[in-house]
Amino acid sequence: MELIGLLNYAVFMAIFIGIYSLLALGLNIQWGFSGLFNAGIAGFFAVGAYSSALLTAPESAVHLGGYQLPVVVGWIGAMVAAGAIAWPIGKVCLRFRSDYLAIATIGVAEIIRLVVKSEGWMTGGARGVNKIPRPFGDLSYLYSQLAYLALVFAIVLVVYWAIERQISAPWGRMMRGIRDNEDAATAMGKDIKARRLEAFIFGAAVMGLGGALFAHFNRSITPEAIDPMIATFLIWIMLILGGSGNNRGALLGVAVVWIIWSASEFVTDQLPTEYAIKAKYMRVFIIGLLLQLVLRFRPEGILPEPQGTAGSPEVKTFQKQESAAK
């Protein structure tokens, strides 16, 4: 095995982990901190991917666009579009509680997928959007991968910082309050509907950004990418396994699940070819089994949410004083 090949693969994995991290962080805002069961991640992923693609792609006869705006505008556009789509959806659906919200959001994601497939004048239909510019795409293979990784890494860092800040602010404590005891929060005069809508839109915008990074990485986006298995449920598994309500847990979950998902193909390749093909299905099974095991033995995830108000600055100072006293 050549080292450079190994490096290429590692860089690629890191890029994908970065992209999936955005989706998982977006879900963490919605589920982890606010208790909103969004099973329609693929929909917001798609809205982000397509908005950014259409804003930046060159003109084509098969879809809308030809604006050729800078990539940064595309990415901001992706966040705005995903957030804007989330607003009416949230307005309608957020009155549902847990399971019902999940069903409604699955439906919404499916609607988005079908609109993308059917409204060819806008999205190119099944042909998708192609020739999307990729930042640093002109460099050689390894360097362009490395440059993209740096970009994705920087974005994940900024998003992580923004979410951490928002969550340790009073807004975050209020969201957890609403999540854990809605009645108490209402009694304290919190506008629950509006706060939930904020969290929903915030999370959706982050997911949209993840979709945009994905589209630009592949220089193309087709409806095949909006597969609920790979764009919704895989992310749920990542978050649950890593630890919902904990951003570091979300990132860890993404890394662990993606590495298992991707590297398990090497294991199946060791089998004789006639079994190797059948064993590919095993990978899907392994991911499911992993979720079962985690839910059975460690429902709070690898890195659970810090209990109580451990995240707040006052408590941290208090803990420090306490340990100093000891």
Added chain:
Amino acid sequence: MLKKIALAAGLFSATALASNAVQADVKVGLLGGISGPIAAMAPPMLDSAKLAIQQVNEQGGILGGQKLEAVVGDSACNPQNGVDSATKLVNIEQVAGLIGPHCSGSVLAVANSVTVPAGITLITPSGTSPEITGLEDKGQVFRTVPSDDFQGRSLARTLLNLGTKKVAVAYLNNDYGSGLANAFKVEFEANGGEISGYSAHEEGKASYRSNLAELSRGGADTLVIFDYGDGTGLTILRQALENGFFTNFVGGDGMKSDAIIRELGAENLTTFIASSPVGEKSNSLELFNEAYKAVGGNPDAIFVSNSYDAAFLMALALEKAGGDAAKVSEAMAAVSDGQGEAVLPGEWKKAVELIAAGKDIDYKGASGDLNFDNAGDVPGSYGLFKVEGDAFALQQALN
């Protein structure tokens, strides 16, 4: 903590296993939609590609007696898994060329972000999207299946020549159906035809009667169906016949399925014709059919001949390029450009001798002559088939 260690150990053992794999002679990647929406179609396609590789190894191997090995990857028919698997094949397995992926969306993503930057040649047996033609691929992307543009356009022209001026079109809403329907519509209308109804449908519904009623409202008596005859297309055709929405039916190659005759009966299909690729007066297809049957395959399965050709062409190109991955794309174009001595499916030994003697070869594939144009596309040769007895029979060639 123990769990974390166990997890880490698991990951390490996975990578350790991976490093053992790299010891074969010449490797090619075989990337298919094993899991996912085309899971039923993929295994026969992979089998036929492996048949080509088996023939290479039986007839003396590649590049002076080395063994050709196929490393199978799963693209799951989506770009995420496709790119992941292709990255592994190209970087970890260090394949010399890639056969696949099967679905157009994966082909676009894999070519854009893996094979073209890495300088690896890709040949897909079933990516039919017209977008693949326009890829900025430095000539490194090929396919053994014609773009949907070819079939849709030639079917439109032929129908007009037959005197059918007004049709309704029902197509499956995926890249196959909409690609064909689009090309058909553009060509049909450009040449003076009228499309009185044009609608997409989703697969797997129990009833399409409302779609059909809507389509028949335009007043056409011919319905053109771009769908799969062993899937939704069968339901549509059955319901259109039962309710008398249309009198004549025309299908694309997906509709030329024995399931239609079996389920609906030949006596009900006198007004049904389907276009489908035809091999041009060579016995390439028969050679392949016999060889594939001998290993227990069904040569009528969809895309198997294209898949076999893709693998055989990859082997020929590798041999001609002397194993240099950077020269494979050039060699690929050269081994099937219509010039030189003809090589038929399975004639590996002969091809090797010709290449060694420095002669030009021209592969005549099981799925057609496969003479690549500048974009790496192949022109299709199609015929119109009607039902005769219990099978499809060629009625006329498409122009």
